[in-house]
Amino acid sequence: xxDITKSRDYKDLLVKELDKDKWEANIGEFNYSLFxxxxxxxxxxxxxxxxxxxxxxxxxxxxxxxxxxxIKGGKALGNQFFFYAYPAIRTNQESLLNACMKALLAxxxxxxxxxxxxxxxxxxxxxxxxxxxxxxxxRYEYVVDxxxxxxxxxxxxxxxRNVKKAQKQGATxxxxxxxxxxxxxxxxxxxxxxxxxxxxxxKYNPFYLPYLNPGSVERLLANKxxxxxxxxxxxxxxxxxxxFNLERDGKxxxxxxxxxxxxxxxxxxxxxxxSIIELYRExxxxxxxxxGGTGDAGSEGLERSKQSKGGVKKIVYGATTNFLLYPxxxxxxxxxxxxxxxxxxxx
Numbered sequence: 001x002x003d004i005t006k007s008r009d010y011k012d013l014l015v016k017e018l019d020k021d022k023w024e025a026n027i028g029e030f031n032y033s034l035f036x037x038x039x040x041x042x043x044x045x046x047x048x049x050x051x052x053x054x055x056x057x058x059x060x061x062x063x064x065x066x067x068x069x070x071i072k073g074g075k076a077l078g079n080q081f082f083f084y085a086y087p088a089i090r091t092n093q094e095s096l097l098n099a100c101m102k103a104l105l106a107x108x109x110x111x112x113x114x115x116x117x118x119x120x121x122x123x124x125x126x127x128x129x130x131x132x133x134x135x136x137x138x139r140y141e142y143v144v145d146x147x148x149x150x151x152x153x154x155x156x157x158x159x160x161r162n163v164k165k166a167q168k169q170g171a172t173x174x175x176x177x178x179x180x181x182x183x184x185x186x187x188x189x190x191x192x193x194x195x196x197x198x199x200x201x202x203k204y205n206p207f208y209l210p211y212l213n214p215g216s217v218e219r220l221l222a223n224k225x226x227x228x229x230x231x232x233x234x235x236x237x238x239x240x241x242x243x244f245n246l247e248r249d250g251k252x253x254x255x256x257x258x259x260x261x262x263x264x265x266x267x268x269x270x271x272x273x274x275s276i277i278e279l280y281r282e283x284x285x286x287x288x289x290x291x292g293g294t295g296d297a298g299s300e301g302l303e304r305s306k307q308s309k310g311g312v313k314k315i316v317y318g319a320t321t322n323f324l325l326y327p328x329x330x331x332x333x334x335x336x337x338x339x340x341x342x343x344x345x346x347x
Contacts, residue, residue, distance in 0.1 A: 010099035014057045015107035023053035023067065030065055032088030033122040034246045034253050034289075039225035040084070041067045044211040048072045049082070054107075056087060056100045064089045064100040069211070070113075078114030078328050082210065084121045086318075092125040101131045101319065108321075114328050120318035121209070122246075122253050122289050127317065134319040135339070142303065142311030144288040146281050153277065156308035162267030163274050169266045170234035173275045177227050179218045181242065185228070186214055188242050188258025195264070204294065206256070217244060217256070226255065231272040233262070241268045243276070252280055253289040273309050 020038045027037075034040060041051045049069040056064035068083030087100040101118075108116050118129075120139055129136050144153060189206035197203050207213050220226050230242040240263040246253040259269045273290075280288055290306040293299035307313075322332040 010058055010063075010103070012058065013063070013099055013103040015103050016055045016057055018053050018055055020051065020053055023055065023065065026062065027065060027088065028249065030088035030090055031092060031124040032065065033085035033124055034248055034251055035084035035119065035121040036065070036067045036088060037225065037248055038067065039220065039223040039248070040246065041069065043216050043219035043223050043225060044069060044084075046211060049211065052081070054087075054104070056103055058099075063096060066100070066104070073114070078323070078325070079112065081108055081113050081116045083117065084119040084209070085123055086118060086120070086125070086127075086129075088124070092127065094127050094130070097125070097127050098129065098131050101129050101134060105131060105133050105321070105324075109324050112325065114323050114325055116319075116321045116324075118319045120316040122251070123314075123316035123318075126315050129317060129319040131319075133321055133324075135321070136317050136319050138315060138317055139292055140313050140315050141292045142290040142306035142309075143314050144277060144290065144310045145312070146277065146285050146287055153281075153310035155274065155310055159270045159274065159308040162270035165267035166231070166233075166271035169268075171266075171268055171271045172232045172234075173229070173272065174231075175227055175229050177221050177224075179221050181228050181230075181239075182214050182217050182221075184239055185217070185242050185244060185256060185258055188239070188260060189256060190258075191260050192258045195261070202294075206258070212255075220244075220246070229272060229276050231263070231268045231275075233266060233268070238262075240266075241272050243272060245276070250284065250286040251289075252285055252287070254291055270305075270308070277309065 020042070024038050038053070045051050049071045051067065052070045053067045054065070055062050056066070064087040066083060066087040068081060071080045071082055073080055086097060087104070089096050089100065104116065123141070193204065193206050225248070226244055226246040228242060228244055230239045232238050232240055241259040242257070243254060244256040246255050257269070263269050277288055290309065290311045293303050322335050323329045
């Protein structure tokens with residue numbers, strides 16, 4: 001079979017902005033990240049950041065789709081496009097992705113957008129953007145294949161021991177879409193933060209993504225983008241471990257997770273993840289993305305935990321631009337210096 005995507009140059013590729021409903025109508029035909037779903041993008045919007053829904057069209061055929069935020073940055077920073085993941089494409093071809101990214105760059109300049117930032121969350125491929133004007137960046141995520149060919153997920157022995165420990169303590173499982181649980185989630189996220197800070201000496205923002213906060217989690221719930229899963233012990237009525245997962249079209253992403261000390265002591269966090277994975281399998285879901293590492297001293301332990309649940313490390317890429325237009329382009333040497341120092345771990 002001839003791969004027509006490699007023989008096309010997409011010189012006439014157009015970017016068209018649509019309203020949410022028209023854009024969403026055919027999203028199921030594409031390999032898309034949960035972080036470009038209309039529910040996610042709408043939930044992340046704020047006073048100076050409005051949703052934008054783009055189609056990449058070649059000869060009247062839609063070959064890619066992307067949604068994100070158009071951010072009004074004022075005179076100091078200029079307007080920006082912020083996307084949490086790559087454009088969704090029908091087949092994971094490098095030439096196809098690069099064509100969409102090239103068209104996005106031209107579209108941004110035409111709209112007087114100063115910068116484009118493209119993340120790599122729940123990225124559906126491992127393609128590195130090679131379009132001039134974009135600077136690629138690399139990260140990784142751990143993904144559990146919920147329907148492996150072997151029929152079995154490779155849970156570690158340590159996780160199995162923790163599951164048994166939790167079961168002996170009468171571990172309970174429940175799920176909810178109640179926005180009142182956002183307060184408990186924040187408390188457990190801070191509990192996890194304190195434990196990691198005491199152990200590794202590193203503080204971080206538990207709502208780690210741009211524009212993610214308690215308010216946007218409430219909007220995600222209202223938009224039916226995800227749900228809570230939580231566990232306790234012996235019906236004690238206390239939520240010792242609480243997760244918030246994004247879910248759509250057989251895909252799932254563990255966005256937030258918090259636990260108290262009793263959860264760690266009694267294996268509840270392991271048991272909750274194990275139970276969710278089994279629940280997803282029974283429902284016929286395709287994958288469960290456990291997210292990436294933290295980049296700090298505790299990242300190694302976090303990654304081992306994700307591997308223990310059957311997560312397989314996937315290298316993914318995002319991309320960003322410098323300032324695209326004058327006079328802001330004069331600041332690009334400072335951006336480049338910042339990247340260099342960060343690479344040297346000096347900032």
